[in-house]
Amino acid sequence: xxxxxxxxxxxxxxxxxxxxxxxxxxxxxxxxxxxxxxxxxxxxxxxxxxxxxxxxxxxxxxxxxxxxxxxxxxxxxxxxxxxxxxxxxxxxxxxxxxxxxxxxxxxxxxxx
Amino acid sequence: xxxxxxxxxxxxxxxxxxxxxxxxxxxxxxxxxxxxxxxxxxxxxxxxxxxxxxxxxxxxxxxxxxxxxxxxxxxxxxxxxxxxxxxxxxxxxxxxxxxxxxxxxxxxxxxxxxxxxxxxxxxxxxxxxxxxxxxxxxxxxxxxxxxxxxxxxxxxxxxxxxxxxxxxxxxxxxxxxxxxxxxxxxxxxxxxxxxxxxxxxxxxxxxxxxxxxxxxxxxxxxxxxxxxxxxxxxxxxxxxxxxxxxxxxxxxxxxxxxxxxxxxxxxxxxxxxxxxxxxxxxxxxxxxxxxxxxxxxxxxxxxxxxxxxxxxxxxxxxxxxxxxxxxxxxxxxxxxxxxxxxxxxxxxxxxxxxxxxxxxxxxxxxxxxxxxxxxxxxxxxxxxxxxxxxxxxxxxxxxxxxxxxxxxxxxxxxxxxxxxxxxxxxxxxxxxxxxxxxxxxxxxxxxxxxxxxxxxxxxxxxxxxxxxxxxxxxxxxxxxxxxxxxxxxxxxxxxxxxxxxxxxxxxxxxxxxxxxxxxxxxxxxxxxxxxxxxxxxxxxxxxxxxxxxxxxxxxxxxxxxxxxxxxxxxxxxxxxxxxxxxxxxxxxxxxxxxxxxxxxxxxxxxxxxxxxxxxxxxxxxxxxxxxxxxxxxxxxxxxxxxxxxxxxxxxxxxxxxxxxxxxxxxxxxxxxxxxxxxxxxxxxxxxxxxxxxxxxxxxxxxxxxxxxxxxxxxxxxxx
Numbered sequence: 001x002x003x004x005x006x007x008x009x010x011x012x013x014x015x016x017x018x019x020x021x022x023x024x025x026x027x028x029x030x031x032x033x034x035x036x037x038x039x040x041x042x043x044x045x046x047x048x049x050x051x052x053x054x055x056x057x058x059x060x061x062x063x064x065x066x067x068x069x070x071x072x073x074x075x076x077x078x079x080x081x082x083x084x085x086x087x088x089x090x091x092x093x094x095x096x097x098x099x100x101x102x103x104x105x106x107x108x109x110x111x112x
Numbered sequence: 113x114x115x116x117x118x119x120x121x122x123x124x125x126x127x128x129x130x131x132x133x134x135x136x137x138x139x140x141x142x143x144x145x146x147x148x149x150x151x152x153x154x155x156x157x158x159x160x161x162x163x164x165x166x167x168x169x170x171x172x173x174x175x176x177x178x179x180x181x182x183x184x185x186x187x188x189x190x191x192x193x194x195x196x197x198x199x200x201x202x203x204x205x206x207x208x209x210x211x212x213x214x215x216x217x218x219x220x221x222x223x224x225x226x227x228x229x230x231x232x233x234x235x236x237x238x239x240x241x242x243x244x245x246x247x248x249x250x251x252x253x254x255x256x257x258x259x260x261x262x263x264x265x266x267x268x269x270x271x272x273x274x275x276x277x278x279x280x281x282x283x284x285x286x287x288x289x290x291x292x293x294x295x296x297x298x299x300x301x302x303x304x305x306x307x308x309x310x311x312x313x314x315x316x317x318x319x320x321x322x323x324x325x326x327x328x329x330x331x332x333x334x335x336x337x338x339x340x341x342x343x344x345x346x347x348x349x350x351x352x353x354x355x356x357x358x359x360x361x362x363x364x365x366x367x368x369x370x371x372x373x374x375x376x377x378x379x380x381x382x383x384x385x386x387x388x389x390x391x392x393x394x395x396x397x398x399x400x401x402x403x404x405x406x407x408x409x410x411x412x413x414x415x416x417x418x419x420x421x422x423x424x425x426x427x428x429x430x431x432x433x434x435x436x437x438x439x440x441x442x443x444x445x446x447x448x449x450x451x452x453x454x455x456x457x458x459x460x461x462x463x464x465x466x467x468x469x470x471x472x473x474x475x476x477x478x479x480x481x482x483x484x485x486x487x488x489x490x491x492x493x494x495x496x497x498x499x500x501x502x503x504x505x506x507x508x509x510x511x512x513x514x515x516x517x518x519x520x521x522x523x524x525x526x527x528x529x530x531x532x533x534x535x536x537x538x539x540x541x542x543x544x545x546x547x548x549x550x551x552x553x554x555x556x557x558x559x560x561x562x563x564x565x566x567x568x569x570x571x572x573x574x575x576x577x578x579x580x581x582x583x584x585x586x587x588x589x590x591x592x593x594x595x596x597x598x599x600x601x602x603x604x605x606x607x608x609x610x611x612x613x614x615x616x617x618x619x620x621x622x623x624x625x626x627x628x629x630x631x632x633x634x635x636x637x638x639x640x641x642x643x644x645x646x647x648x649x650x651x652x653x654x655x656x657x658x659x660x661x662x663x664x665x666x667x668x669x670x671x672x673x674x675x676x677x678x679x680x681x682x683x684x685x686x687x688x689x690x691x692x693x694x695x696x697x698x699x700x701x702x703x704x705x706x707x708x709x710x711x712x713x714x715x716x717x718x719x720x721x722x723x724x725x726x727x728x729x730x731x732x733x734x735x736x737x738x739x740x741x742x743x744x745x746x747x748x749x750x751x752x753x754x755x756x757x758x759x760x761x762x763x764x765x766x767x768x769x770x771x772x773x774x775x776x777x778x779x780x781x782x783x784x785x786x787x788x789x790x791x792x793x794x795x796x797x798x799x800x801x802x803x804x805x806x807x808x809x810x811x812x813x814x815x816x817x818x819x820x821x822x823x824x825x826x827x828x829x830x831x
Contacts, residue, residue, distance in 0.1 A: 007579045009554060010550075011553050011555075030592065031167075033596075034596060044602065044603060046479050051478050053602070053603060055599070056603075057597075082554070083533075083557065085556040085557065
């Protein structure tokens with residue numbers, strides 16, 4: 001099993017959700033987060049005055065999928081989240097050691 | 113006991129939820145307890161032991177809900193070792209039957225001491241009722257307790273008035289027992305009646321003869337109490353606590369909006385009675401005037417309670433028809449915590465709090481503070497906040513669009529006039545634009561931002577819309593506005609602002625005037641109505657060699673033409689101009705100017721401008737003729753034919769002019785506008801590389817709009 005985390009621009013969330021639905025991914029968790037990468041924070045100029053915004057609002061999604069599906073999920077996220085502009089985000093994939101569905105006690109890929 | 117359990121189950125199964133059933137359950141329980149206490153329990157006591165059994169609290173007042181505690185007081189002076197078998201024989205069967213019992217065993221003297229030291233014990237005793245044993249003993253004790261409270265009535269009433277109440281009757285998930293408007297509020301009125309009469313009471317009816325509650329008010333209170341009782345009965349049967357959750361509300365036989373109305377009525381009647389017992393006057397029953405409304409909103413959160421009272425009493429309905437209905441209208445949505453009307457009032461007071469916090473330096477969201485400082489017209493913002501959700505009166509999506517027209521009509525009733533009312537309508541129509549766009553578009557994409565700017569149309573709406581958006585979200589509920597949302601919306605606002613100021617940095621755009629400056633200028637003018645009265649304020653312009661002028665005068669037709677003409681005659685070139693609808697009757701126009709010639713701008717320039725403004729405003733100066741003379745000496749820098757577009761929109765028109773700039777051009781256009789029977793709602797004008805680009809939003813001054821536009825087109829052809 002792989003755990004996939006992605007940091008994306010907030011307005012791409014719906015597209016990413018639809019893209020994942022389209023390849024049969026049933027669920028994910030989304031968080032409203034703030035952060036910065038190479039893009040750093042930024043300065044907004046509003047009515048002549050400068051305002052530093054240290055962290056940019058992003059959405060982080062997390063999901064765990066079967067090993068075989070991981071590549072397709074990565075691709076779908078990248079495809080749906082890309083705008084071509086700076087700050088499009090990143091996708092990280094990790095090995096996932098275990099999963100348990102609390103209601104039934106099922107373990108491993110069955111629990112996904 | 114077995115018979116009781118069976119009959120109780122039968123009652124719970126078949127009863128119609130409500131007060132009559134709660135009374136039947138209480139009577140049934142009385143009989144069971146009396147049998148138990150006077151039979152098997154009494155047998156355990158030595159002969160001639162004086163005792164009695166008293167029901168306290170809600171049960172004492174004669175109503176019992178399915179899950180209510182049996183709150184019991186056993187009164188006897190006997191030693192505890194003597195009483196122990198009695199208490200056990202009485203209580204074990206109750207516990208075995210699964211009833212929840214609260215019991216106290218006290219002598220008369222102990223109970224009197226307890227009610228003196230503990231308000232909760234006192235209030236439970238004020239609705240006490242003897243159900244078994246020595247009735248004289250019980251009745252005497254209950255009277256003594258009430259009389260004792262009456263002897264300290266001022267202190268007692270103060271303690272009752274200061275009782276902590278949680279929540280609001282307008283919460284979508286109200287607590288029907290402890291929350292504002294819930295059972296405890298009704299109880300407080302009963303306790304108040306007991307303290308004032310010095311006798312135990314089961315309801316607040318004595319308050320009517322004491323003149324603290326009108327008989328119509330008492331009827332409403334009883335009906336409200338019945339509704340709350342029905343809803344609580346149902347909630348308890350479903351195993352829920354006293355919280356009417358969204359899910360539980362969906363299952364009730366009682367209409368949740370009836371429940372909402374009942375707790376609102378109880379809440380406001382309690383507050384009114386509290387004011388009466390404190391000897392404080394009641395709020396005026398007359399409809400709230402626009403001025404009084406704005407005063408209350410200006411107090412921010414501090415004005416909320418009175419605003420709620422006014423809205424609930426229908427005293428805002430003449431301004432926003434249906435406001436009373438909105439107070440109990442439930443439109444639950446994600447993160448929504450309040451009914452529509454209550455949310456709207458909180459939105460208005462929150463917007464006032466945002467403005468005052470920004471004017472005091474503010475903290476936190478600095479882009480929001482910058483927007484707040486640029487809100488020119490508080491009354492427009494507050495009216496929009498009050499009316500922003502009127503579109504929710506009808507169900508279905510897109511309530512901002514549905515509500516825009518009603519909001520505008522409401523603003524007219526506030527006496528805001530057609531221009532300011534149009535802005536209220538526009539704010540309401542767009543009140544979801546910023547939050548939706550902030551998470552719906554790529555903020556790094558200038559084209560997407562420009563689309564949003566086009567949807568908003570008017571740059572001067574941005575600052576009030578930002579404040580309205582934040583106030584609306586904060587008023588929705590704790591989860592609806594976080595630093596995450598603030599950063600997203602703040603970024604969008606600054607980028608929209610950039611999109612509106614399309615010019616490159618060297619265009620010397622006149623930025624919008626801030627509210628403090630506007631107030632200052634209006635105050636300096638101090639309503640001076642002498643024909644030539646005006647205020648001219650000069651400061652350094654946005655780029656070197658330019659000056660920023662604010663010119664204020666009492667508003668009148670043709671004012672912009674006069675200002676622009678006098679400036680041109682003073683040898684100044686208008687690089688940009690802004691005219692915004694100002695509150696009240698003062699017009700303030702902003703110009704960025706530079707010398708029109710090689711001569712530097714000197715003190716003499718400003719005194720000449722002052723003189724010419726006074727003369728022109730008093731009509732002692734033929735501006736047109738003088739400008740024509742000047743034009744002969746200064747040729748335009750570029751040649752070309754002007755491009756003029758007029759689009760009819762609503763009760764006015766949009767005029768766009770692109771023309772070779774020349775002496776007095778802005779004056780001529782502004783004069784053509786006022787002479788055609790139109791007035792300028794707002795203006796953005798720039799002059800770049802010899803070309804002037806001016807956008808006017810116009811309003812028809814008379815009913816013949818088409819005629820006015822025809823005339824305007826003709827006059828502009830002569831430019």
